[in-house]
Structures are given as C-alpha cells and as structure tokens.
Amino acid sequence: MIKTKLMEMLGIKYPIIQAGMGPYSTTKLAAAVANAGGLGIISGVGMGVCKLLGGQKFMDYDPKKSPAQNMREAIHYVKEATQKSRGIFGINVPVAVEFREISDELIQTAIEEREKDPELVRRMKVIITSAGNPERHAEMIKESGVLRFHVCPSPYHAKKAEKAGADLVIASGHEGGGHVAHEPVHSMVLIPEVVKTVSVPVVAAGGFCDGAGLVAALALGAVGIQMGTRFIATKESDFLDYYKDYTRNLGDVRNTIVARGVFGRIRYLKTDATVELYEMEKRGCPDAEVADFEMKAIQAIHFGDPKKAAFFGGEVAGRFSDLPTVKELMERIVKEAEEIIRDKLPKVVA
Numbered sequence: 001m002i003k004t005k006l007m008e009m010l011g012i013k014y015p016i017i018q019a020g021m022g023p024y025s026t027t028k029l030a031a032a033v034a035n036a037g038g039l040g041i042i043s044g045v046g047m048g049v050c051k052l053l054g055g056q057k058f059m060d061y062d063p064k065k066s067p068a069q070n071m072r073e074a075i076h077y078v079k080e081a082t083q084k085s086r087g088i089f090g091i092n093v094p095v096a097v098e099f100r101e102i103s104d105e106l107i108q109t110a111i112e113e114r115e116k117d118p119e120l121v122r123r124m125k126v127i128i129t130s131a132g133n134p135e136r137h138a139e140m141i142k143e144s145g146v147l148r149f150h151v152c153p154s155p156y157h158a159k160k161a162e163k164a165g166a167d168l169v170i171a172s173g174h175e176g177g178g179h180v181a182h183e184p185v186h187s188m189v190l191i192p193e194v195v196k197t198v199s200v201p202v203v204a205a206g207g208f209c210d211g212a213g214l215v216a217a218l219a220l221g222a223v224g225i226q227m228g229t230r231f232i233a234t235k236e237s238d239f240l241d242y243y244k245d246y247t248r249n250l251g252d253v254r255n256t257i258v259a260r261g262v263f264g265r266i267r268y269l270k271t272d273a274t275v276e277l278y279e280m281e282k283r284g285c286p287d288a289e290v291a292d293f294e295m296k297a298i299q300a301i302h303f304g305d306p307k308k309a310a311f312f313g314g315e316v317a318g319r320f321s322d323l324p325t326v327k328e329l330m331e332r333i334v335k336e337a338e339e340i341i342r343d344k345l346p347k348v349v350a
C-alpha cells in the first residue's frame with residue numbers, strides 16, 4: 001500500500017489532489033474526489049469574474065451573486081455531498097494582483113465559514129493559493145489554523161512560498177493546463193529541484209494521468225500528485241460534455257498551445273480560436289484587442305462549437321481517451337503505481 005506524508009497530513013486514502021480549475025466550476029468534481037478518497041478542490045477564481053467585469057454575466061455564474069455568496073454556496077454543497085464519506089476538501093484561489101480584491105473576499109469568506117462550523121474545521125482542511133504573492137494572505141490563513149498549500153512554477157517561487165509559511169508546495173510543470181509561468185520549466189526538471197530547495201513536502205503537478213506518473217513523482221521526491229486536465233474527462237466533473245470530449249479526443253500530445261492569459265500565460269488545447277489568439281500576439285495586435293478576443297473565446301465554450309472556443313488544458317490530454325468515474329480513475333492510478341513499485345521495478349535491480 002502506498003503511504004505518503006500528504007495522506008498523513010490530510011487523512012486521505014490516495015495521494016491525489018484534484019487541481020483547482022477556475023474559471024470553471026469544480027464544485028461537483030471536488031465532492032466526487034473527496035468521496036473517492038482524494039483531496040477535492042473547489043475553484044474560486046470564476047466566482048469573482050462577474051464582479052471584475054462590473055456585473056456582466058460570466059460562464060454559469062449569476063452576476064447578482066457576490067464572490068462571497070458563490071463561495072459559501074460551493075462550500076456548503078461540498079460539505080453536504082461528502083457528509084457520508086466524511087471526505088476531505090479545500091478551496092483554490094489564485095492571488096494574482098489582477099484578482100487582489102476578489103481573492104481577499106474569497107479567502108476571508110472561506111475562513112469565516114469554516115470557523116462557524118466544526119464539521120468544516122474537520123473536513124475543509126486546505127486553502128491552496130496560486131499565481132501570485134504567497135505573503136499577502138499568509139497571516140490570515142495561518143491564524144485560522146487551516147493548512148495552506150501554494151502552487152509554484154520554479155524553485156525560486158517555492159522558496160518564497162515556504163518562507164511565507166506554506167505547509168506544502170505544489171510544483172507545477174510547464175506541460176500543465178491553464179496558467180503557466182513565463183519561463184518554461186517542465187515537471188521532470190522542476191520537481192526534484194523544488195524538493196531539493198524546500199524542506200516542506202512537495203506535490204508534483206503538470207502532466208500526470210496514470211500510475212507510472214505517480215511512481216515517477218514519488219521517485220523524484222514528491223509526496224503525491226495534483227491533476228487538472230485528467231480530471232476534466234471524468235463522469236462527475238462539472239465540465240460541459242463537449243469540453244470533456246474535446247479533451248479526451250485531443251489525440252496527440254502536440255495539440256496544445258501557450259498564449260495570452262488573463263494574468264501570465266495559459267496553456268490551451270489547440271482549436272481555431274486558440275491558434276488565432278497565438279497568431280494575434282505574434283502579429284503584434286494591440287493587447288486590448290487580444291484580451292477581448294481571449295475573453296470571448298473563453299466564454300464561447302457555451303456555444304457548442306469547439307473551433308470558436310478556448311479550452312484550458314495540458315499536454316497530457318493527448319495521453320488518454322476514456323471517461324471514467326472519479327473513483328475508477330483514482331483506484332486505477334494507485335493500483336497501477338503499486339504494481340509498478342512491487343512487481344516491475346524490483347526486476348530492474350540486479
């Protein structure tokens with residue numbers, strides 16, 4: 001049986017974190033992952049976009065609801081949906097400067113809800129921050145007693161997160177979906193270097209989807225994996241069916257593209273729209289024009305035409321085509337990893 005520090009810290013059955021995947025909702029997915037024995041994560045960033053856009057509609061979010069109200073509802077949904085399994089979950093909030101006010105509101109709300117409810121103190125164990133300065137909310141999170149993980153794209157950022165009091169860092173390689181760093185460092189180089197740089201536990205992210213990946217992460221010194229793209233294509237995930245299908249039918253690990261992001265760069269699945277986004281930047285189109293095109297393409301996932309849509313997604317989408325339940329996926333990954341460690345690896349030692 002695989003047993004790691006991550007499982008011990010959180011009291012979870014599998015060393016697997018489901019990544020926060022704003023701007024999309026992962027509330028149902030978080031409940032399914034928590035019920036199946038991993039760490040389920042509610043995604044925060046989409047909850048605040050209507051407010052950022054001055055009250056315009058964004059995705060499925062109701063512009064009349066505040067970020068705080070969206071966060072409260074998501075937390076209570078996951079709490080109820082995981083009551084029987086007593087599953088463990090958390091929230092993710094990117095803390096980029098562009099989202100400063102929103103991230104303050106979301107983190108503050110989550111902490112307040114947790115403090116009011118002993119059941120949440122027991123089971124909503126983690127706040128994962130990402131994409132920004134780890135110092136900003138450090139004191140508030142520490143005082144609340146909730147564990148704080150921070151997502152980092154380099155050993156430099158991991159050290160900063162550790163200094164700011166992170167209990168664990170998630171090292172996310174450039175092959176991952178969604179926001180990626182300007183300087184591309186991929187998981188194989190990033191993870192062992194982050195492990196060497198910090199003394200807190202490290203979780204590996206970026207490109208993971210199977211048991212071999214989990215074994216590799218453990219071999220590189222990590223205490224578990226965080227997966228985003230792989231979890232999109234699961235039966236219970238909140239993503240639209242055609243987003244799930246586009247992800248699992250990508251067919252080739254070359255079919256992603258890195259282009260402009262709301263903050264930093266984003267790895268998208270290749271579509272006509274994301275290739276055009278990339279080309280617009282190369283042609284030197286004004287930033288406001290590119291930003292407008294990007295926002296429309298992100299929202300276009302609701303119109304059902306994959307060519308016009310910008311789907312966030314990682315290279316690993318080219319490595320799978322099935323649509324398992326969350327439970328099937330996590331059981332398979334851990335079983336495969338155990339078989340590799342127990343049966344295959346000993347045979348390569350003379």
Ligand SMILES: Cc1cc2nc3c(=O)[nH]c(=O)nc-3n(C[C@H](O)[C@H](O)[C@H](O)COP(=O)(O)O)c2cc1C
Pocket residue numbers: 019020021022023024043044045092093094129130131151172175176177178179205206207208226227228229230312313314315316
């Ligand atoms: C659709 C999508 C949305 C994402 N949004 C966020 C986010 O809101 N916050 C965050 O910390 N990371 C976000 N990420 C990055 C993930 O947290 C994670 O680091 C990455 O998915 C790992 O690589 P993988 O996609 O190869 O599994 C997103 C990833 C995807 C695929």
